[in-house]
Every structure is written in structure tokens, then in C-alpha cells.
Amino acid sequence: MYPLFFLPFFIVLSSCSVVGVRTTQELDYQVIKVYGEYELRKYNDYKVVQTTAGGSYEQASSKNFRKLFKYITGNNQSEADISMTAPVKLQSVTIDMTAPVQIQSVEDRGGEGRYSMQFVLPSEYQGENAKKAPLALDPSVTLSVVPASRVAVKRFSGILSEKAVASQENLLRDWIRQEGLTPLGRVSSAGFDPPWTIPFFRRNEVMFRVEIDSREGEKQGEE
Template sequence: MGLILGKISVETPKYQLILKTADYEIRTYPPSVLAEVTYDPALLGDRDGGFMILAKYIGAVGEPQNSRPEKIPMTAPVITHSAEKIDMTAPVVTSGGGGSTPITMQFVLPAKYARAEDAPQPTDERVRIREVGERKYGVVRFSGVATETTAADRAEKLRKSLERDGYKLVGEHVLARYNPPWTLPPLRTNEVMLPIE
């Protein structure tokens, strides 16, 4: 019942809150290990088509498809972003929806995997394990269904707010979704995150 009502009961990445304004938060995230897959949504028939590939890697569906095989606990959020560099004013998340731009979907692995080599290696060659260093983001949180249009609109407003306040953007936005699709839309937690210096 908690999942339907939006309760987040899985591990989420820890971060340091640097600043909270009426428009956004500035956060610093420590290094972490990601499992990711990059795909053409037209070929998989869905812009979220990478989810099942990653879910099979961690063993959320069936036997874990990794070298140990080890069941890896699910974490939140599920992160998606365009795999290509696109002008900051373009709707980056929506650009992958039509099939012309690849999408990368990522699971942040539990903190017990401090390095990429600590994590079980995937048996599906489409899944990559990689480390990311410390990073800083401007973040805006919102509820509801995170449609391509909604995420793009939130990202554009966030970009304008950050630039207005003197932050330098250093990449494209990512969409972070914390709840499964059966969570009631008004109770879902979503974030648009823009990397900054």
C-alpha cells in the first residue's frame, strides 16, 4: 500500500544540501556507482524500455543477470537523460521519445558498492557499470506524472532560475523518478536536476 501512496522505502543517494530557495535546491552528491543502459526508445518500443534491462541485472525480475549472481536491492531514483548533447533550451528528456535520440537510463547502486569493481558484473552486454565522482546539481522537485513535456518545462524554468542567480551550467538535465508507475500520480516524487559548477 505504501508504494501506491508514494512512500519511498528503498535506499536513495545521500547528498549535502548547500542552499534551498523558493525555486530550487543546490545539492552536492558524493561519488557513486551506476548501472546504466543506453538504447533507442523506438527499437524497444518505449522511452522507459531500459528499465526491464536494468531490473533483470539487479534481479528485481527473475534471477539476477550478473556474474555472481547476486540480487541487488532496488534503489531510487531511476534516472533518465538524453545520450546526446543537445542545446540547453531543447527538451532533453523528450528528445529521446521519438526514437531519433538514444536515452540513457541509470540505477544508482546501493552505497555498499563503493567502486565499480565491487558490483557484480552484468551478463547482458548492454548494461554498463561505472563510477561517477562528486557532482553538484540545481534541483527542482515536483509531483505527478513526469511526462516529457513536464520534465522539459521544469528543466527550462530551473535553468533560467540558476542562470539568473549566477550559476554556471555544465551539462544537460536529468530526470529522477522515485516511485513505481502504479503510485498515485499526485503522490509521486520526481526531480529535474541540472549539473552546475
């Protein structure tokens, strides 16, 4: 289930309904291949704000989220309030937060580890405007550009939890293997909906960056 620390995030996402209808701006990508709940996507580079914390999945997520939430509510050099819903007009700067919130394990230590969390910045801070994103006042919160990549994704519904992510990761690894792809790095998980959305209608994803065989890449480039 979703911890209470996500409550402010879900309040500002209140435009989402109990059946998963979303109005939040989402990161653009190109779908290369679809097979049921699985997709191979192409992402261009994009700007994120991120931080890292230690502990269990839930503990680290709580620490990370609080820091990032402070950033989007004014703890940045421009003192800009950054909304997660689109559009919201504010006194200083109007910024639309982009879904989803992404979580990734960066180190394992026997049941505990370190996890990074990213908020994807909206379109007005992408591309040529990436340098306009306000810097964080907290030195542990940083801005970075995620390089362009090919990503294998499995979409699933239900409650997003550490156990669910582990189960879906195994299924995604199997599909990646069947497709002749090579997973890179660690799995990332993403949630798109507030907790009052009926679990069956929730959109969750697990994803791996993948390396594509050069011949396969040439073939896909011709499509």
C-alpha cells in the first residue's frame, strides 16, 4: 500500500479519478514494439530532479519524497512553487510536474539498501530550456539529464509495493531474454495514480534500460 508520506503528492493529483483517468503531463516517448503488457520504448534525453536515501524500500522512499516535495514547493533558488498537476498558475512561476515518480535501487545491503527517486520535470524545462530549471537549496537534491535510451517496460495494475516490483521484475527479465535484449543497470519502478484509485485501474510500471543488437537496431530504424 502507499505510505502516508505520499499524501501531499496525491492531494495535488486530485484531478485523477478513482478509475485512473489522468490529466497530469507525462514524459513523451516513442513505442517501438508492443506485446501485451510489455513495451519497448525509445526515450529522448530528459531533465529530472533526484535524490538518494538509505533504508528499506518504504523508508528510503519516505526520505526521498520529503526532500523532493520540498524542492517543488519552494525550496529552490528561484523560490518557485512547482505543481504536479497541469496546469496550475502560481504567483511566481507556473510549472507542471510530469508523471510518473520513479524509484530505483542503487545498492543492496541484506534487506536494506539505497534507493534513488526522480521527479521528471515538465516540458518547459526540457530540451533547450533544461538549464532554466531552478537549483535545489538542499545539496542532496540535484538536477541531472537522463541520456536518451531504449527501455523495456512491463505495465501492471494493483498496489505498487516492493514485493510487487520484485515479481514484475522477474517477468520483465524473462521477456527481455526472449526478445534477445540485454538489460542494463537496475530495475526502476513507476506509479501514476493516487491511492484512492481502484487497484485494478492503477497504472504501474517496471522498466530496464536495454542494449539492442546492432542488426536489430538497424531493422527497427527502418520501420
